Amino acid sequence: MVLVYINSTTGLSKAALETVTYGKKLSGDVTVITNGSASNEQLAQLGEYGASKVLVDRSVDGEDPQQLARLVAAVADQVSASTVIFSHDIYGKAVAPRLSVRMKAGLVAGAIAVPEADGSVKVNVFSGKAVGYVKVASSKQIISLLPNSIQPEKTGSVCSVEETNGLAGASAINVLETKKPEGNIPLPEAELVVSAGRGLKGPENWGMIEELATALGAATACSRPVADIGWRPHHEHVGQTGVAIRPNLYIAVGISGAIQHLAGVNGSKVIVVVNTDTEAPFFKAADYGVVGDAFDVIPKLTEAVKRFKATQH
Amino acid sequence: MNILVCISKAPDTTSKIAFTNNSTQFDENGVQFIVNPYDEWYALVRALELKETIGGNVTIVTVGTATDEAIIRKALAIGADEAVRIDADPKDAYFVAMQVASYAKAKGFDLVMTGKETINYNGSQVGGMIAEAMDLPFVSLATKLDANGTKLTLEREIVGGVQVVEVQTPAVISCAKGMAEQRIPNMRGIMAARTKPLTVIPAEAVEDLTSYVTYSMPNAKSSVKMIDPSNMDELVALLHNEAKVI
Ligand SMILES: Cc1cc2nc3c(=O)[nH]c(=O)nc-3n(C[C@H](O)[C@H](O)[C@H](O)COP(=O)(O)OP(=O)(O)OC[C@H]3O[C@@H](n4cnc5c(N)ncnc54)[C@H](O)[C@@H]3O)c2cc1C
Numbered sequence: 001m002v003l004v005y006i007n008s009t010t011g012l013s014k015a016a017l018e019t020v021t022y023g024k025k026l027s028g029d030v031t032v033i034t035n036g037s038a039s040n041e042q043l044a045q046l047g048e049y050g051a052s053k054v055l056v057d058r059s060v061d062g063e064d065p066q067q068l069a070r071l072v073a074a075v076a077d078q079v080s081a082s083t084v085i086f087s088h089d090i091y092g093k094a095v096a097p098r099l100s101v102r103m104k105a106g107l108v109a110g111a112i113a114v115p116e117a118d119g120s121v122k123v124n125v126f127s128g129k130a131v132g133y134v135k136v137a138s139s140k141q142i143i144s145l146l147p148n149s150i151q152p153e154k155t156g157s158v159c160s161v162e163e164t165n166g167l168a169g170a171s172a173i174n175v176l177e178t179k180k181p182e183g184n185i186p187l188p189e190a191e192l193v194v195s196a197g198r199g200l201k202g203p204e205n206w207g208m209i210e211e212l213a214t215a216l217g218a219a220t221a222c223s224r225p226v227a228d229i230g231w232r233p234h235h236e237h238v239g240q241t242g243v244a245i246r247p248n249l250y251i252a253v254g255i256s257g258a259i260q261h262l263a264g265v266n267g268s269k270v271i272v273v274v275n276t277d278t279e280a281p282f283f284k285a286a287d288y289g290v291v292g293d294a295f296d297v298i299p300k301l302t303e304a305v306k307r308f309k310a311t312q313h
Numbered sequence: 314m315n316i317l318v319c320i321s322k323a324p325d326t327t328s329k330i331a332f333t334n335n336s337t338q339f340d341e342n343g344v345q346f347i348v349n350p351y352d353e354w355y356a357l358v359r360a361l362e363l364k365e366t367i368g369g370n371v372t373i374v375t376v377g378t379a380t381d382e383a384i385i386r387k388a389l390a391i392g393a394d395e396a397v398r399i400d401a402d403p404k405d406a407y408f409v410a411m412q413v414a415s416y417a418k419a420k421g422f423d424l425v426m427t428g429k430e431t432i433n434y435n436g437s438q439v440g441g442m443i444a445e446a447m448d449l450p451f452v453s454l455a456t457k458l459d460a461n462g463t464k465l466t467l468e469r470e471i472v473g474g475v476q477v478v479e480v481q482t483p484a485v486i487s488c489a490k491g492m493a494e495q496r497i498p499n500m501r502g503i504m505a506a507r508t509k510p511l512t513v514i515p516a517e518a519v520e521d522l523t524s525y526v527t528y529s530m531p532n533a534k535s536s537v538k539m540i541d542p543s544n545m546d547e548l549v550a551l552l553h554n555e556a557k558v559i
Contacts, residue, residue, distance in 0.1 A: 010472070013472075063476075063478070064450070065444075066444070066445075069445060090453070093430075093441070094441055097406070097437070097439070097441030098445035100407060100438070100522070101410070101411075101445035101446050106522030106523040107407070107522070107523065109406075109437060110435060110437075120527075125433065125528065126433050127433075127435060128531075129530075130528055130531065131529055131531060132434075133525065134523050134526070135524055136522065137520070137521060137522055137524065138522045172480060172481070173450060174478060175476060175478050176479055177476065178476045179477075180473050180474035181473070188472075189472070191558075192558070227490075234456070234490050240326055240432050241326075241350050241354075248558040249559065259327055260326045260327075263432075269556075270556040270558045271534075272548070273537075283537050284534075284537070285534060287534065288537065288539075288548060288556075289537045290540050290541075290542050291539065293542075297545070301548065301549070304545035305549055307549075308549045
């Protein structure tokens with residue numbers, strides 16, 4: 001029996017559908033536990049991705065990982081789950097370790113594939129420079145799945161949704177304010193990312209990067225020095241000491257491709273590099289390369305994307 | 314405020330990553346070890362800033378072997394008051410967390426700080442595990458931290474934004490970029506570090522819950538396809554038809 005925790009406070013994210021799909025690949029019997037305000041109709045759709053049943057605690061806001069760990073542990077007990085699955089997002093990173101101690105269940109953090117025949121699970125190590133296979137020694141296990149590692153798959157039909165409460169205890173975290181810039185695509189979940197580096201010369205030149213991102217429906221990212229000097233916000237910094245991402249498409253503009261930068265992005269399925277310097281190390285990690293001046297190439301690329309999008313409708 | 318900062322060693326970011334012993338072990342040959350950047354730049358430096366403004370004491374703890382004393386001295390040189398090494402060669406986050414939790418419980422710290430993850434195993438596990446083992450609140454991926462008496466005010470990363478939250482001490486915090494700026498130790502700090510107390514305590518018996526059975530290197534990219542900068546329609550067509558990503 002597999003238990004999947006998803007956060008549905010802002011509806012059903014792609015990461016949520018991925019974790020339910022993952023659960024289905026491990027077991028025919030998948031219970032989902034969630035909190036928050038998604039409607040019963042929405043939650044019932046998780047059945048299409050493999051859930052047999054959804055339990056929802058609407059009294060829990062999901063802001064305190066301690067509360068969530070109590071809730072998930074109690075439900076895991078009720079349904080005799082031997083495996084609990086999270087997304088390796090902010091919730092998985094906060095709750096799964098707590099649950100590991102609570103259930104004394106080994107945690108595989110950041111799985112990138114379904115378990116191998118010997119039960120071990122593939123994860124990225126050394127910030128994506130290598131992969132490792134983790135084996136859990138305890139009888140129960142917890143797996144947190146790195147977003148964008150598998151695709152959601154519809155295999156079934158809507159399932160039942162039941163309310164639960166009284167399992168989570170009180171919250172110790174008092175939320176004073178939530179700041180969410182409108183229209184932002186969260187970087188770790190983004191399928192397409194346009195990223196730029198010091199080659200852009202100054203923050204005033206990011207307009208063309210944002211236009212390309214908008215044309216593609218992509219999120220924006222940057223190299224570390226760009227965030228350090230304040231040209232871009234910190235949460236856009238990708239790399240070994242920033243956010244690690246693995247989108248389907250990563251377009252790197254004016255970024256040299258230093259080893260610490262590559263470490264955070266080399267899990268991307270396809271990499272496009274735009275750089276004036278033919279010798280830029282990033283070309284060695286790229287699938288497609290354009291040697292050229294970003295100020296010339298990017299507006300042209302944006303126009304080409306717009307032309308392409310126009311033919312798609 | 315009495316603060317415990319957990320530090321881990323990590324290979325220098327430019328290290329060549331290779332494996333030995335039939336691909337079951339990281340090859341430490343020629344590898345330079347550093348203090349894990351998240352632990353050093355964010356957790357440790359913010360702890361020192363808090364101490365400088367409101368007073369208190371900063372202890373660093375690492376679960377490691379005698380060879381890790383170099384990185385301990387580095388953290389002391391940056392400004393920590395004292396250090397504890399729990400003597401073991403850890404293989405598993407659960408093992409590390411249980412050792413730290415048991416030490417921290419006995420000492421009664423107001424605040425336990427970790428980096429958001431290590432750059433070698435990237436698990437983001439130890440902070441949450443310590444919090445659960447100590448039955449304390451946990452704020453993860455914090456980018457700002459202020460203390461006022463027993464009340465902590467923090468900013469943390471959430472999906473698509475940030476959130477301001479409040480929590481009472483004692484608590485466990487994992488620290489991400491934004492918390493503080495890297496400090497380079499000066500000569501005085503380095504000299505002082507030599508004589509600061511470093512206590513070695515034995516590890517407790519804790520079983521590992523996980524292990525790495527093998528490692529491998531990701532497949533190298535086949536060679537890059539160059540596109541003429543004046544032909545962006547071709548690039549878009551390739552991304553659609555060949556790469557199938559748009
Ligand atoms: C411990 C440590 C951790 C680090 N962690 C990270 C990390 O997480 N993420 C990260 O990104 N870096 C990290 N770094 C820094 C990293 O080593 C590099 O310094 C950094 O990635 C370089 O950023 P950049 O490519 O934007 O700038 P540069 O290296 O200055 O490269 C700029 C590039 O732009 C090109 N260019 C210039 N003009 C144009 C133009 N008009 N059109 C197109 N191209 C142009 C240049 O040819 C050059 O290749 C870390 C470093 C250390 C020591």
